Amino acid sequence: MTSMSKILGAAATLALSAGAALAEPGLIIDLGGKFDKSFNESAYTGAQRWVEETGGDYVETELQSEAQREQTMRRMAERGANPVVVLGFANASTLEKVAPDYPDTNFVIIDEQVDQPNVKSIKFAEHEGSYLAGMMAAIASETGTVSFVGGMDVPLIRKFACGYAQGAKAVNEDIEVIQNMTGTTPAAWNDPVKGGELTRSQISQGSDVVYAAAGGTGVGVLQAAADEGIYAIGVDSNQNYMHPETMLTSMVKRVDNAVYDAFEAAEAGTLETGLEVLDLESEGVALAMDENNEDLVTEEMRTAIDEAKQQIIAGEIEVHDYTETDSCPVEM
Template structure:
């Protein structure tokens, strides 16, 4: 009898140990994400910082491990290769400028999963994630036209490239939706990292009559916002809520919710062990873009209604915002 009890006890313990071992094996898998930040690097108060916040949240909430690389000298391929060698489950290239290098490294490592933000790749091991910047910028253009007293507003682009022109196109369409006669001054800085240059361009546009400035130019836009404040004009931030950059000028910001996207991607990786789709396109209906709170100025009830109505029409498809 004692022998039977002992054998039963032994079997139960063996089964429990197997079950516990299986649980431990399952929970011991730690997913790792490596990200190569865009040109302006961490501390840009915009796109890079927002992506970093999303991954920090994923780390804190469900234990995703992540690290980042910067390539201020443009050595994207070298940094991406370092991430491959460090054996990350997913390697993310942030920004359109990294596409060529990322695709080259991806071809050399076909079993490694990559993701590119703000560009589209046809490679099987590269997931593409883009935003409908033009939809959010349409709403910014509406606010600009509503509050402009000169009928002239400004746009400053980092580079004359498709993703930046999405911001410009939506901004112009939104402004003309409110005031068909509005004039939009456009200039490209050819830099995402020169705040002094951004300020100089903003000053030139203001001297030409613009009383609302919208930069889509990374850290270059930082200087544009501060110059708008210094000269008593209005502005809109981009990517993140940039109100604190110039609290007397920034009426709102076009939120490009890269933080939400990074969090959701990390969560999908944690829950399923892979990224299920090859392409993600995030607009107003997906909470990929939107507007920060309206500050500095007050919109009338009629203006608020018009803004909300336009947002709903964009989501429903009654208003089509063109990318170019």
């Protein structure tokens, strides 16, 4: 039975060995679905890679509404999944409440920090990767205006936007960076029509490079950029393949590796709780370079990005993290 066909309501299979129960891991896909071509899909890809490489299996469910968060976490834990991996910052407050009730279950949350003894928190240095994306955008821009479309207006997404603006202005201090958020509710993650509308509005204001950090909404952003013939930058997953003629790059977050490593560590009995931050140095964030964008990426871009990456790792360039101060040092 594969994870695709597994019904969450069925009890997780328990293999008893020397009196110990070996539980299957669980994965809770966040709103937007596992085929959002972005954050959730990256997590799903990591879980599937673990299945293919180990022959293991896992329990999976997809959230359909905010109201399901607590019930789904509890159901996963009660049916024996261990660890239970939850995706997205929106699960943090729920996990704070749920984790203490299941002290023998390990939880992993990706994109936020929860300080409980049985929780591993994995966060990413999105501002560092976004800084490099902003540099590429500024070098590619011919109009002196670039833009950003975010999903839900929350500090995490402003962290992407602020890093992007810092990188763009490091290349051209006079560049204009337009920023729009899709909305203030979770629906903002899955509104490609609105994403396209925002992008076309930005283009009318002069933007010729747009960076999307908006989950499924980003699909509309990238499509509008392709339709209008401007460059676009994808996020989370490598989205270069979607529009090879206009996708300048993608700022990938290795959510797939985070899920894979959590499953693997749990199986080996080496899963450590606490906070782990995946950054440029650990290749937790990176710019995607492949056959789909090789003709768009100039030698000037490659050199600038490589140099800045090493300077950030060495601490010679300090990229401000919006979430530390709820503010950005550059004008947007």
